[in-house]
Amino acid sequence: KNVKTILETGLSTLLDRWANIIASQFIQTTRFDPMHNADTEQQLFNLLPGWIRNLQGSNTHSFSVKAADTEHSVAISQENLLKACTPLYPQIVQAIRSEITANEPASLLLSHRLQGFPGLKESLKLVANLELIDLPAGKANDSAATHHATIIGNGGTVSHVVQLGTGEVATPPTQETSTTGATHILWRHQATAIGKALPIDADLSAGPRFSNDPAFTLYARNNQIMIECSATDAIKINGAAVDPDRPLKPGDQIELAGDQLTLISVPQDG
Structure with a gap:
């Protein structure tokens, strides 16, 4: 019913920030710059969503990129990854607070794409009376299956949903x-x-x-x-x-x- 966009806080912005932090750590640790070559840069961005999604609760995380016959690896602290999010999470929290009624319970549906984002849930828990609900990866497909008749329409053409x-x-x-x-x-x-x-x-x-x-x-x-x-x-x-x-x-x-x-x-x- 109401869509609110928070500029420069989306998934691509965070991925860009994390990619730059990881690339900088590669340079400092191994003198290998994954951003210098188009193939390794693409490999970094291809691997990044999976890396973030599978982050564990430890203080240090390992990342590896393969260039030619050599595999380069670095370890990056949770604190460094959080630096990419520090300017963005407060904007998201404030936007949520502005959309809900004070002192009344509310629910927030979280896409599976946000799984593993360092510090995100901790930041969202700052909003009082907010229930966080993790949606499974197949939620969009499930909803489309439920409403397929509405989406396709009686004439076989796709409706503007x-x-x-x-x-x-x-x-x-x-x-x-x-x-x-x-x-x-x-x-x-x-x-x-x-x-x-x-x-x-x-x-x-x-x-x-x-x-x-x-x-x-x-x-x-x-x-x-x-x-x-x-x-x-x-x-x-x-x-x-x-x-x-x-x-x-x-x-x-x-x-x-x-x-x-x-x-x-x-x-x-x-």
């Missing part, structure tokens, strides 16, 4: 939905397959219809059918409020605008 609900991490099913679980949604005499995801329009006058702006979406996750609603107060399940964390089962009834849909199970092999 600027925002998707996060929800739980959705694992694309590796097999067909279990026949003991819900497979279709029944409206009057008409049954519609749920598949991997089924975004349903708020207008049920002609039955369930695909929508790019759905009232709710049914989707498969770990062989269970889940529901995601854009407006939970307009939808009831079995007469009660929607619980997006509870899997739906055959027989559950979804109420929307005075109409009713029932989850059913249809055996795959007839």
Whole structure:
């Protein structure tokens, strides 16, 4: 809904700073300059994200670059790596503080690309009542799988998507939905397959219809059918409020605008 950019604090800025610190240490220790040759410079930048991601809690870290038949190695202190971050982390912390309400709990989702960044989590913990949530590497793929029908659209063309609900991490099913679980949604005499995801329009006058702006979406996750609603107060399940964390089962009834849909199970092999 709201995107705020903090200039000169992004991933490329930090990687550039760390690369310069590591290159300087190579020169001081081995008189080898990885930035002097295009191949070794590229090798340094290719290896850098993995090095940072796998940093351990020790005070000294080892880095190696291979040039011709020689492998050059250096050891760099945690303190030196932190020097690259010192001017940037306070800007990030201040930006987060400006976006949340004082004395109220908030959650911050952290990309897997930030794993291992020296001093980052310690800096973020300076923000009171802030919960840090590490997202797995496949989170973007999971969200795309959950919302693929919205992204692709009814005509097979890719929609202009600027925002998707996060929800739980959705694992694309590796097999067909279990026949003991819900497979279709029944409206009057008409049954519609749920598949991997089924975004349903708020207008049920002609039955369930695909929508790019759905009232709710049914989707498969770990062989269970889940529901995601854009407006939970307009939808009831079995007469009660929607619980997006509870899997739906055959027989559950979804109420929307005075109409009713029932989850059913249809055996795959007839």
